[in-house]
Each structure stands twice: as C-alpha cells, then as structure tokens.
Amino acid sequence: MLQILPAARQMRLSPCAHAALAPDMAPETAVRELLARGLAQDALPLALRLLPRPYAVAWLCQCMRAQTLSGHDSEGLRLAQAWVQQPGPTQRESARAFAADDDYQSVGAWLAAAAAWSDGSLSEEDGPPVADHLTAAAAVAALLHLAGREPATFEA
Structure with missing residues (x-):
C-alpha cells in the first residue's frame, strides 16, 4: 500500500x-x-x-465527460478514454504525442498526458519508467486548467 x-x-x-x-x-x-x-x-x-493510476485516469475522464469541452480538448479526452478502455503502448503513445504536440497547454493535452504517463516511459518505450506521481500531477493540471476557464463550476 x-x-x-x-x-x-x-x-x-x-x-x-x-x-x-x-x-x-x-x-x-x-x-x-x-x-x-x-x-x-x-x-x-x-x-x-x-488511486491506482488506471482508476485516476478513468475518474478524470468521467469528470471531463460532464463538461463542455472544445474539439481539441475532446480529442484529448477521446485519447485518454481509449487508453482506459484498452490500455497498451499504442494508445499510450497516441496520447503522449497529442500532449507533447500541444506543449501541455490545454485541458485536452493534460487529459492525454494523464493516460500517457500511466505506464511505460516518458518518451521511447525503452526509456526510463514514468515516475509514479505523474499521472496524478497531469490529472490535477487538467482539472486546474478547466477550473481556470470555468471558475464558477468549481467553486463550492
């Protein structure tokens, strides 16, 4: 534990x-x-x-599905959900590439990063493993980006 x-x-x-x-x-x-x-x-x-990393990504996806997202952010959500439904290197690499291409500047990029950093390595498949806390850090970043855009939704 x-x-x-x-x-x-x-x-x-x-x-x-x-x-x-x-x-x-x-x-x-x-x-x-x-x-x-x-x-x-x-x-x-x-x-x-x-949370176990797959659960953290699944919970994040569930939270984001209830929000109005741009097309770009929806693509990041789609990639994260694809990894949740079928975890593997292909889905993880697609999510990693999306997040990196966006330079981690959007909700969608951080959604994808959460999935990409859930397993494997940060870059190449044979690279060093992802640090255990990065999935959670990416999930928090996605939520904070969204909260910054829609503060009334997150004030409680």
Missing part, C-alpha cells in the same frame, strides 16, 4: 496538509481529514495520487 507521507511529498502538499497527516493513516481517512480542515486544494492531488 502506498504510504501517505511520501505521496504527500510527491504531490507537494502544503505545510498545513503535511501537519494534518499521519504515517499510519488509511488513504480515505487522510483525504477526509484534509477536506475536514478545508484543504480541498491538497485533498484532490493526494486522492488522485493514492
């Missing part, structure tokens, strides 16, 4: 969030504790990091 404190460090949670967490906390307890303390901005990255 993934340990809470290393995951919190990987996701660069705030000092307040680190102070609220204990090494022996269960994932759900840790996320709920952050939410109870009003630290939603820390709870979301931690929750995404604690």
